[in-house]
Amino acid sequence: MPPASAQERLEGLRIIAPAAPGGGWDQTARVMQQVLQEAGLASGVSVENIPGAAGTIGLARFIGAERGNGDAVMVSGLIMLGAIVTNRSPVTLDDVVPIARLTGEYEVLAVPAGSPFRTLADFLEAFKARPESISWGGGSAGGSDQILAGLIAQAVRVAPSRVNYIAFSGGGESLSAILGGQVSVGVNGLAELAPHISGGTLRALAISSGGRLAGLDIPTLREQGVDVEFENWRSVVAPPGISDEDRRRLAETIDAMVHSEPWRRALEQYRWIDRYLAGDDYARFADAEEARVQAILRELGTGRGERSFADAGPYPLFVLAGLVVFGIASVLSFRRHGGPDGGVLIAPARWGAVARPTGRVWQPIAVLAVGILIHLTLAERAGFIVAAAALFWFTARAFDARHPLRDAVFAVAVSAGAWLLFARVLQLPLP
């Protein structure tokens, strides 16, 4: 490992978190930011959140907008592999440059303290006897929890398509369902379940690590005869098309980061397990994981709506039918009671009785529309201040055209003020 002093400091590194603030990827990105600056490995490090569709939106944006940029990295991981399959993402992790795996989290199978399942053997017996009667509660469809449920089923020779997996959105929802005994068994990350296991409200049946973890009295799947080892890993990747020089620099910086004291402290603080793996070893690992995840998700049938009980059924059709029926009924009601064509505009009384506007009614709306169109065109090209000022000015025009100059002054002042508030005080990146 090269000493940190021999390291060139990276200037203005941008870390993309392909998720909303608060989640695991966002935390990883923000801890990296903290550690890199504290350890003097980089300066001016910023974090950008691009949330959506379990990271695949961030991935697509990363590949498209950052191609060849040696000063950008993105946090990634196992969940993104799953999302690429379930969302049928057009871009995959093959399109980015792997840098390193950083951390990992093991998954735990747990039941409430009052559950009839005392051990994993009890549970598997019931599962094998009638797979559908066992409901598995965990996080989002196609995520790490469902992948593990599928792998376990496969290992005990039950078709993964028969796993009655109940996807909950967000950690809080699945945790409360597990604690409340709403599902037969819960699959979740160790960090989320640990306090309840040590508090005695949950009983851990198995952990997905290779060997027992120090200080934890939870038997592994493997030692109980289920040949599955699994972790929810997080990694860091670079954009495609960067130079070998940039790649080397990023790899060295990350290497120095994971060996720094602040990183050690952060791992402890967040209870992350150090799973650092760099270079070609990581690339090989990621490829193997990709194949495994793709295979199991195909068998689980996620992303294709092929689940028997959780099927959406006729609900979407019902909604669309309702929309059409009441749409037609509304039009008919205009006929009867007089609509805009009848000469009287019916607005609910609470908006004030609005008579049909007379004169050049379309003019203000047209001015407003022009303002909005200019705003939308300029927003990402000319920056937000210009775009917002234009929007303000045209809106003011639409209401009252008598003071163009005063409106212009206010337009610039309000836009600049709003930009300062959002971008500087609240630290939200704006174009």
Add this chain to the structure above:
Amino acid sequence: MDAFEALRSGFAAALTLTNLLWALAGVTLGTAVGVLPGIGPALTVAVLLPVTFTLDPISAFIMFGGIYYGAMYGGSTTSILLNTPGETGSIATAIDGHVMALKGRGAAALTTAAIGSFVAGTLATLALTLFAPPLADMALRFGPAEYFALTVLAFTTVAVLLGDSVVRGLFSLFLGLALGLVGIDQLTGEARFSFGIPQLLDGIDVVILVIGLFAVGETMFQAWSRRSPEGEGGRVTLHQFTGMSRDDWRRSWKPWLRGTAIGFPLGVLPVGGTVIPTFLSYMTEKRLSDHPEEFGQGAIEAVAGPEAANNAAAAGVLAPLLTLGLPSSATAAIMLAAFQQYGLQPGPLLFASRPDLVWTLIASLYIGNVMLLVLNLPLVGVWARVMLVPRPLLFGGILVLASLGAYSLNRSMLDLVLLFAVGAIGCAMRLYGFPLVPAVLGLILGPLSEQQFRRAMAISEGDASVFLERPISAVLLATAIVVLGGPRIWRRWTGTTLQ
């Protein structure tokens, strides 16, 4: 009284000068983000997390608590004055609050909102102090079947929001439900109605719909009708700077208490949020009112109840977070992350391992509430004058803030385009007499209801009798039927006995 002893030492720790300053910073910042559309407390706390890394955890949590409560206060201000709810929890407030503001009674609406929030916040914090663990345990008895029944009950509130025409109200509702279909189906991971646009995979954000329908729609509508007599001469005159009259007080205090009673327990539930309690409160007030015809025309009860409910729900959210480590809202999830940043794990062990932190946090919530009241009441008169800003500048400012808020949500241009498209739809709906609120309720409740129904069915292996066999679910469904059919039956019965 163990809890009171602990709380006393909590107050001692919270009442130091530094901690008071952190609380003040928190409530001020919270009020500000509550006012801004699109930016909520969740985002604010997340952005502040790295900054507070070096702070003492107690100070940091005092500030976060202040932000959280402050945002609930701030959200009502823009709802009432500009018909632009800053948070989903203040949509119900906008319905009658904005009409009050248009009638020049903005100060009264803001005052009842502020005092109602204070009363609810304090009572709910008291309930949190005393009953947090048993309530959180109760929440665990809610499974998918119970949540489905709860959403059915919430759907009945649409009945009081339909406006003049039932079919147009239902069209609005179904529009919301249809928008709720867009995106990845949570249970199967299957994409629905996303038309191959990746940004639509996560569905249409409620915030976009709310800001679009209300703020942008309102602006377009006003631009359209500016030459009409109402638009031209509709300049608001403020005739009641004093705020609430004696009659307003008389009509407000019961809704405050009822709002608290509805909001707190529903906040404890992990899928609650603040939307369901605020609308249930709105419906309750209309049903219990002696003059239901005033609802929608600026009834003060319709502001007092929902505002109390959203603050009480905000306090309720903290009960499962502190006692079980269960985040039941987006902000709670970020707070959980904040605890973890300090190496703390909320849950059964936190009260035992860090009682100082927990009780200081709870004590600072009481203090934050008082601060918010002191901060907000004098400002009511100032805020109410926003209505006097020349309309070109006012609406220009609204559109700029709306567009900034919408963009910063996901940093997506598509959201911005959607915002203005939804605005145009909102303007058209208003012109043709479609109520807007059912659409928002449809978008929020539709996916929730569908998911919980299917989860319950999956767990029961396709047996629909679970909804009636589980007692809580059966009671909720029965309540929904009574709420829908009750008034009619009651009227018929009283009508016949009177004659």
